[in-house]
Amino acid sequence: MKHLKHLLILPICAGALALGYTISNKKTEEYFHPTEETKTLEDYLAVIGPAPLYYKETTAGQYLAANFAQRHKDWESASEYLHKIIDKDEANAALKKQAMILAxxxxxxxxxxxxxxxxxxxxxxxxxASLFLVMDHFSNENYGDAYIALQKIPEKSIGGFITPILKAWAKAAQGNFDISDVPLNSLYAYHALLMGQLTGNITKADxxxxxxxxxxxxxxxxxxxxxxxxxxxxKKDxxxxxYTLIQQSGYGTLNLNKRIAALNKNSSNKNEPTETTPPTENINTLIRVPDIQNAQDGAALVFLNMSEILARDYSDDSAIIFANMTLHLSNRHSKPYIILGNILSRHDRIEDAIKNFLKIKxxxxxxxxxxxxxANLYEKLEQPEKAIDTLKQLYKQQGDINAIIQIGHxxxxxxxxxxxxxxxxxxxKEIGDPIPKEYWHLLYVRGMSYEQxxxxGQAEDDLLKALAFQPNHPYILNYLGYSWADRGKNxxxxxxxxxxxxxxxxDDGYIADSLGWVLYRLxxxxxxxxxxxxxxxxxxxxxxxxxxLGDVYWRNGRxxxxxxxxxxxxNNADDDELKVTIDTKIKNGLTTDATIKNQQIASDENKIID
Structure with a gap:
């Protein structure tokens, strides 16, 4: 059974403990105990099952086609195939359950x-069925009916996990901000705060x-x-x-650091960016806060959060279900398209993934x-022109520097x-000179392009600057070292x-090759x-x-x-120039004079540099 909620296990440092909070390493089982009576969506969807023997051949074919389509995340086709079967067998309750989910x-x-x-x-x-009807009641603002339907959902089920906060949203919509029965956990706390903001009960929610x-x-x-x-x-303090707790617990990211820098920008000792602290930005451009205008939006966000949790746990079928439930309830959320796009992409449904990404405004x-x-997926489809056009349009609209860098890639x-x-x-040029540590990778990739x-000279300049920012980066060390060795330099x-x-x-083969090659050149x-x-x-x-390896074997008399x-x-080379060089070696071997000459040049250069 896959975990419902993938909680990151993070080390808690003394600074984090001082704040009074801790980050949990509790596992999914604390939330969700699957039984035979309360199965997850994954259990329902894992296998549609073999076609009953009494079905006619055409029906069996449709059944197998539905099975194949669902396994390949082509839910639309799977749903259509299954509905064709139901049209012929309207009394089949088991098929209706499967068709309901596929729809x-x-x-x-x-x-x-x-x-x-x-x-x-x-x-x-x-x-x-109860969960889908709950969604329908929220959609039609029938919050009393939604609350009644929620009572039918077992506590120990994938739906039961979100039932407490959905009940709270249903009550809040009826003028009753009541979270007394909601268990204590951080997801429920997030929704309680949103609810409090909407209903004017911030203090109680906090x-x-x-x-x-x-x-x-x-x-x-x-x-x-x-x-x-x-x-x-x-409530910036x-x-x-x-933010500090998250950072100190080992979950720091560039965007998190930007948030911290933005909130600290009025402190005189933290106003200037450093190598580890990026330049300050407006905090309001960094945060992501949902637009919740009613309980319907709140329920949609509950389903979205469920989809996020399941997608993180690679419970893809269930994540797809909840993402689509979100979209049915509210058009205020873009994240479901990201989730759907990512899932479809990792199942090689690239074109469908692109369609979802392009739906975001x-x-x-x-x-x-x-x-x-x-753009990444267009490149995967070997359509670089479309990828570049997408990135150029992105830069034109948003001025995003990373779009230009990606074009370079x-x-x-x-x-x-x-x-x-x-x-x-x-x-x-857009970033400005000198290029800061935040963009060390730009120096690295530009240096490689110059070298190729x-x-x-320009290659070494960029690679040395990148190395100064990342002195223990194995690939920069390897690339610059190999570049020098291949030219008999340094x-x-x-x-x-x-x-x-x-x-x-x-265990990196290219780096092992570089070490062998520089020893050979020496x-x-x-x-x-x-x-x-x-x-x-x-x-x-x-x-x-x-x-x-052939060269070094030759020099060792093998x-x-x-x-x-x-x-x-x-036989494995695609480069024509390389093939010509190798063919000459096969016919003539290596010449001793050339090797001695190369070594002499290298020796002279090393004397000058060192």
Whole structure:
């Protein structure tokens, strides 16, 4: 059974404890105890099941087609196939239950509601049917009926987890702000605060929040939401305490650090950005607070939060259900499209994922993220032009620098280094000189592009600056060290840098290859062998690694093995220039004079530099 709620286990430092709150490592079972009587959506949807033997061939075919479509997250097709079967077998209650769920999963909420009513005729205690009818009652503002329907949902079920706060929303809609029966946990606390804001009961709601945060059941995702809401309520000191707790508990992110910096900007000793603290921004541009105007919006957010929890736990089918329930109740939420897009993407339904990302409007705080994701997926579909057009439009609308950087990445992955450098330079100009630590990666990727364009001076300048910001980054160490070694330059420094990279990433084949290659260029042929052999084991079909291993075998007198590695490299190489070089080695071997010359050049350069 998959966990309902994936709570991050975070270390609690003394500073966090001093605030009086702790972040929980409680597991899902504290919330949810599945039994045979109360199954999750995953249990219902895991297998539609074999077609009954008495079905005609066409019906059996539709059943199998529905099964296949559902497994591949094509819920719309699965729903249609199953409804064709129901048209022929209207009395089949089991199929109606499955069709009800598939209809909701495909976004056909009204069809799911109609089926839920039919299901309840024969199975009045079916909690999924009850949950869908609860959604319908909220949609029609029948809050009394919603409360009654919620009573039918078992406590120990996936629906039972959200029942307490849905009941509170239903009562609040009827003028009764009552959270006395709501258990203490951070998700419920978040909704209590939203409810209090809507109904004018902030003090009462905040008391519940404080009690909840002192309990053992606190999720960092909920803390962030509560803190953002505190900012919107002008309770910035309380918000800062929660942001700090999250950061000190090991859950710090760049956006979290920006929030903290923004709230600290009036403190004289914290006003200036540092290497670890980004420049301050307006706090209101950083927070994400839902637009809750009524209980219907509140219920929609409950379903959205449930979808987020399930998506984090990779309970994808259930997450899809709750995302579509959210969209049926309210058009104020963009996050469901992000959830649906991510789930469809990881199940290789790329085009459908893009459609969901593109549904998000420019005014949404998720718009930039959605466009970046759509661009990534266009690139995955090998449609770089569409990806670049999407990113250019994003930059035009939002001025997002990362969109320009991503354009550079697309050009670089297509080995169009000239246009990649142009894009990176445009981003660097927008950021301003000097490029801050926050954008060290821009220096790294631009440096690689310069190196590939044989503009070695500019490449070294960027890579050394990136390394200054990230002195223990294995890939920067490796790239710069390999670049020098491959040109016979700074070989002693190259060796030192790549040895550090190997210690940081001992199982990376490319870094192992770099270490072997720099030893080879230094003339330490026997020492190079084990590193290049290990690289070949880690990446057995990489032509450059096979080529290097062939070279070192040749220098160690292992002629037959050398030719075998060169032939292997030749067969796996796509680059024509590399194939010509390898073919020459296969026919003629390596010339001693060339090696001595290269070593002499390297020796002279090292003397000058060192």
């Amino acid at each position: 909701m999963g495909s976004g056909e909420a009204n069809r799911a509601i109609a089926l839920a009513r039919e299901v309840q005729v024969n199975d009045p205690d079916n909690f999924l 008391d519940f929040v404080q009690k909840s945060l002192m309990s053992a059941d606190v999720d960092p995702q909920d803390l962030l939401k509560i803190a953002d809401l505190y900012v919107s309520l002008d 309380d918000a800062l305490k929660l 420019p005014e949404s705080k998720y718009y930039v993220l959605s466009q970046m994701e759509a 697309i050009y670089r992955s297509g080995e169009d280094f000239k246009n990649a450098i142009e894009a990176y330079n445009k981003a660097a 364009s044989k503009e070695y 070989l002693d420094k190259s060796l030192s840098m790549i040895e550090r990279a190997v210690k940081l990433k001992p 003339g330490h042929f026997s020492q190079a062998v084990p590193h290049l052999e290990r690289a070949s084991i880690l990446l057995p079909y990489d032509p450059v690694i096979n080529d290097h 002629i037959i093995e050398a030719k075998f590695q060169w032939e292997r490299a030749y």
